[in-house]
Amino acid sequence: MIRTESLTKVYNGNPAVDGLDLEVGEGEIFGFLGPNGAGKSTTILMLTGMIEPTGGRCFVDGIEVAKDPLNVKKIIGYLPEDVGFYGNMTGEQNLDYFARFYGMDAKTRKERIAELLELVHLDGVAQKAGEYSRGMKQRLGLAQALINDPKVLFLDEPTANLDPEGVREYRELVTHLAGEGKTIFVSSHILSEVREVCRTVGLLAKGRLVAQGTLEEVARALAPSDGDAVRIVIETREHLPAIDDPAIISVEGNANRAVVRAKADIRDRLSAALFEQGVHVREMRLEEPEIEDVFMAAYRR
Amino acid sequence: MALDRLLNVARKEFSDHITSRRFVIILGLLLVISTISIYDGIENYNNSLEAYTEQLRQMEEFDDPYRNWMPQKPSIMYVFISMMSYMTMLGGILAIAIGFDLVSKEKETRSLKSLLSHPVYRDEIINGKALGGIGALGFAMALALAIAIAMLLLFSVVPTAEEFAAILVFGAVSLGFLLAYFAVALTMSTVAKESGNALIYTLVIFFAVSSLLPMFGAMAANAFAGDPPEPPEMGPMPKGVVRTSSSGGYSTTTVAQSVVYGGTEDPEWKAYEEEMKTYIEKRRLISDISNLLSPQMNYYTVAIAVTNPQLSSMIASPYDTAPEEKPGLAGALGRVWMNIAALIVFPSAFFAATYVKFMRMDIR
Known part of the structure; x- marks a missing residue:
C-alpha cells in the first residue's frame, strides 16, 4: 500500500x-x-x-x-x-x-x-x-x-x-x-x-x-552482535555443578545462577546433564536484550 | 486549478474578512467619514449650483461684457474629491489590515499544514486568498459608493449617465489603489514568518512609496534637470501668469511668462520661455517616472482625471490655454493611461511575487 x-x-x-x-x-x-x-x-x-x-x-x-x-x-x-x-x-x-x-x-x-x-x-x-x-x-x-x-x-x-x-x-x-x-x-x-x-x-x-x-x-x-554465540541463563535450586560441553565458550555466575556463552543453543543438552546430576532447574532461557535498550542504543548510534 | 476548490478557499476568506472585528471597525470608520464628507460635498455642490444659476440669471439680465464666456456648471463628481484623501489613508489601512496576516497566521497556527493535507493545490489556496481579499475590498468600496449615491439621491441630486459612469470608474480606480496595498500586505505575509513582522514590512513599504518616493522623485528631478535657465538681463518686466490648482491633498503650481515688446514678442524672452518650458518638462518627466511607482500618486492623478477632468487637463498641459470644451471622461482617462497602467502593474507585480513565494514555501 x-x-x-x-x-x-x-x-x-x-x-x-x-x-x-x-x-x-x-x-x-x-x-x-x-x-x-x-x-x-x-x-x-x-x-x-x-x-x-x-x-x-x-x-x-x-x-x-x-x-x-x-x-x-x-x-x-x-x-x-x-x-x-x-x-x-x-x-x-x-x-x-x-x-x-x-x-x-x-x-x-x-x-x-x-x-x-x-x-x-x-x-x-x-x-x-x-x-x-x-x-x-x-x-x-x-x-x-x-x-x-x-x-x-x-x-x-x-x-x-x-x-x-x-x-x-x-x-x-x-x-x-x-x-x-x-x-x-x-x-x-x-x-x-x-x-x-x-x-x-x-x-x-x-x-x-x-x-x-x-x-x-x-x-x-x-541487538549488539556477539558473533554466532548465544547466551543461556540458568537458575537452579541447588548449587550449580561444573558444566562440561564442547560448545560452551564461557560460564559466568554464582552458586545458583549462571550465564553460559555457547557456540549454539545447547539448552536440551544442558538440561539433560543437570537432570542427570539431580539438579532442579528453576529457569533456563536464551537471553535477549530488552527491546527498549536495543532501540535506545540504536537511537544513540 | 479547479474552480470549485478555488471558490471554496475564496468563499471562506471572504467570509472571514467581512465577519472579522478588525475589518468591521475600519470599514465602519471609513463609511462614517465617507458619509460626513459626502454630506459636506453635497452642500458645496449645492452652493456652487446656486452660484452658477445666479451667474446665468445675471448674464441674461444684464448686457454682460463677457458674453462669450460661459460659467461652468458644477459637476457632482466634485462631491467625490474629498473621498480621495481619506481613501488613501483609511482605505490603505483597511487593505493592509486584511492582507498582512493572511498567510503568516496560517503558518503560526499551523492550519496551513492541515489545509494542504486535503486535495487542494497551493495555487488554488493563494489565488483563493487573493480573490477573497479582493472581494472584501470590493464589498467595502461598493458599500461606500452605494452610500454616496444614496445620499446624492436623498438630497435630490440625480447623476447623469456620464456622471454615473464616472462614479463607477472612480470606484474602480479606488479599488485598484486598495488592491495595491492589499497585494503588498499579502506578499509580506507570505515572506515573513510572523504576522508582526509582516505588518512592519508592509508599513515600511506603505510609507516608502507614499511619502519617500515622491520626495526622492522631486530630489532626483532637481538633481538631473540642473539649474533653471537664467532670464535675459535687459528687458521689460515680464508679465507672469501663475496658475494654481489644488484639490484634496494634491496641488500643482505652474508658471508661464510671456513678454510683449512693441507689439511683438521679444526674441530673447521667447527663447528663455522655450528653455524654461523644456526645463520644467524635463523636471516633470523625472518626477512623473518616479511617481509611477507610487500607488498614491497614481491614484491621485487618475482620480482627479475622473472627478475633475479640467484640472487634470491643466496639470497635464500647463502651457496650453484652457480648453473651450469641458474634456470628457474618456479623454481625461486617456491622458493618464500610464498612471492607470501603473495602478494595474503595481499590485500585479506583488501578486506575482506572492504566488512564486507561496508555491515554493517550506511548510515543515
Missing part, C-alpha cells in the same frame, strides 16, 4: 531523508520509529504529497505521489504533529471547510461531520477551535484526517497532546480503523506507544532506515 524507492530529501545540502526504501502492506498498522530529527515527519510530508522529494520515488496505493499528489490526498488522511485549525471557526465549521474539497454534498458533509465529532467526543462543543485545549485539537485533528474515510491514515506523533484517557481512546480507535482494513502509518519517537498498537515497525535514524519488521525481528536485528 505504501512503498518508497531510494526516497531522499535534502535541505540546504543536508539529507533529512537519505535513500529510504520502505514497504508497508495493506491493512498493516506500521510504526515509524526514530529519534527527533531522524526524518520521520519529512518522510510523511513526502508520502502525503506536501513536499516533493529531492530524489527517489514514493507510492501510495500504486499512485506515484510526486506525479499525482491530488489523487493521493483523496485516499489518505493525515494528522500532522501539532495540528492547527482556523481559530475563528468551530470544529464543525473547520471540518466542513475541509470536507468541501472532496466534493461532498451538503447532506453527506453534515452526516459525516456529525459522525466524526461523535467519534472523537467533540459533538456538542460550540467553542471556536481557537479556544480548544491541545488535546481537543488533537482529537479534532483525528476527525479531519478521517473526513474522507481514507484508505491510508498517516498519524504523526498522534498521542503527543493526549491525556491517558485520550490515549486509551486513540488506541481503541486505531485498532477499530485497522479492523476496517485501513492501512495506518504511525510516526512516533515513543517506543511504548508504537509497541501498543503497531504490528510492524521501521526504525529511522539520521534519515536512513536501520531496520524493518515485527518488533521482535527489529530488536533482534539491532
Whole structure:
C-alpha cells in the first residue's frame, strides 16, 4: 500500500531523508520509529504529497505521489504533529471547510461531520477551535484526517497532546480503523506507544532506515552482535555443578545462577546433564536484550 | 486549478474578512467619514449650483461684457474629491489590515499544514486568498459608493449617465489603489514568518512609496534637470501668469511668462520661455517616472482625471490655454493611461511575487 524507492530529501545540502526504501502492506498498522530529527515527519510530508522529494520515488496505493499528489490526498488522511485549525471557526465549521474539497454534498458533509465529532467526543462543543485545549485539537485533528474515510491514515506523533484517557481512546480507535482494513502509518519517537498498537515497525535514524519488521525481528536485528554465540541463563535450586560441553565458550555466575556463552543453543543438552546430576532447574532461557535498550542504543548510534 | 476548490478557499476568506472585528471597525470608520464628507460635498455642490444659476440669471439680465464666456456648471463628481484623501489613508489601512496576516497566521497556527493535507493545490489556496481579499475590498468600496449615491439621491441630486459612469470608474480606480496595498500586505505575509513582522514590512513599504518616493522623485528631478535657465538681463518686466490648482491633498503650481515688446514678442524672452518650458518638462518627466511607482500618486492623478477632468487637463498641459470644451471622461482617462497602467502593474507585480513565494514555501 505504501512503498518508497531510494526516497531522499535534502535541505540546504543536508539529507533529512537519505535513500529510504520502505514497504508497508495493506491493512498493516506500521510504526515509524526514530529519534527527533531522524526524518520521520519529512518522510510523511513526502508520502502525503506536501513536499516533493529531492530524489527517489514514493507510492501510495500504486499512485506515484510526486506525479499525482491530488489523487493521493483523496485516499489518505493525515494528522500532522501539532495540528492547527482556523481559530475563528468551530470544529464543525473547520471540518466542513475541509470536507468541501472532496466534493461532498451538503447532506453527506453534515452526516459525516456529525459522525466524526461523535467519534472523537467533540459533538456538542460550540467553542471556536481557537479556544480548544491541545488535546481537543488533537482529537479534532483525528476527525479531519478521517473526513474522507481514507484508505491510508498517516498519524504523526498522534498521542503527543493526549491525556491517558485520550490515549486509551486513540488506541481503541486505531485498532477499530485497522479492523476496517485501513492501512495506518504511525510516526512516533515513543517506543511504548508504537509497541501498543503497531504490528510492524521501521526504525529511522539520521534519515536512513536501520531496520524493518515485527518488533521482535527489529530488536533482534539491532541487538549488539556477539558473533554466532548465544547466551543461556540458568537458575537452579541447588548449587550449580561444573558444566562440561564442547560448545560452551564461557560460564559466568554464582552458586545458583549462571550465564553460559555457547557456540549454539545447547539448552536440551544442558538440561539433560543437570537432570542427570539431580539438579532442579528453576529457569533456563536464551537471553535477549530488552527491546527498549536495543532501540535506545540504536537511537544513540 | 479547479474552480470549485478555488471558490471554496475564496468563499471562506471572504467570509472571514467581512465577519472579522478588525475589518468591521475600519470599514465602519471609513463609511462614517465617507458619509460626513459626502454630506459636506453635497452642500458645496449645492452652493456652487446656486452660484452658477445666479451667474446665468445675471448674464441674461444684464448686457454682460463677457458674453462669450460661459460659467461652468458644477459637476457632482466634485462631491467625490474629498473621498480621495481619506481613501488613501483609511482605505490603505483597511487593505493592509486584511492582507498582512493572511498567510503568516496560517503558518503560526499551523492550519496551513492541515489545509494542504486535503486535495487542494497551493495555487488554488493563494489565488483563493487573493480573490477573497479582493472581494472584501470590493464589498467595502461598493458599500461606500452605494452610500454616496444614496445620499446624492436623498438630497435630490440625480447623476447623469456620464456622471454615473464616472462614479463607477472612480470606484474602480479606488479599488485598484486598495488592491495595491492589499497585494503588498499579502506578499509580506507570505515572506515573513510572523504576522508582526509582516505588518512592519508592509508599513515600511506603505510609507516608502507614499511619502519617500515622491520626495526622492522631486530630489532626483532637481538633481538631473540642473539649474533653471537664467532670464535675459535687459528687458521689460515680464508679465507672469501663475496658475494654481489644488484639490484634496494634491496641488500643482505652474508658471508661464510671456513678454510683449512693441507689439511683438521679444526674441530673447521667447527663447528663455522655450528653455524654461523644456526645463520644467524635463523636471516633470523625472518626477512623473518616479511617481509611477507610487500607488498614491497614481491614484491621485487618475482620480482627479475622473472627478475633475479640467484640472487634470491643466496639470497635464500647463502651457496650453484652457480648453473651450469641458474634456470628457474618456479623454481625461486617456491622458493618464500610464498612471492607470501603473495602478494595474503595481499590485500585479506583488501578486506575482506572492504566488512564486507561496508555491515554493517550506511548510515543515
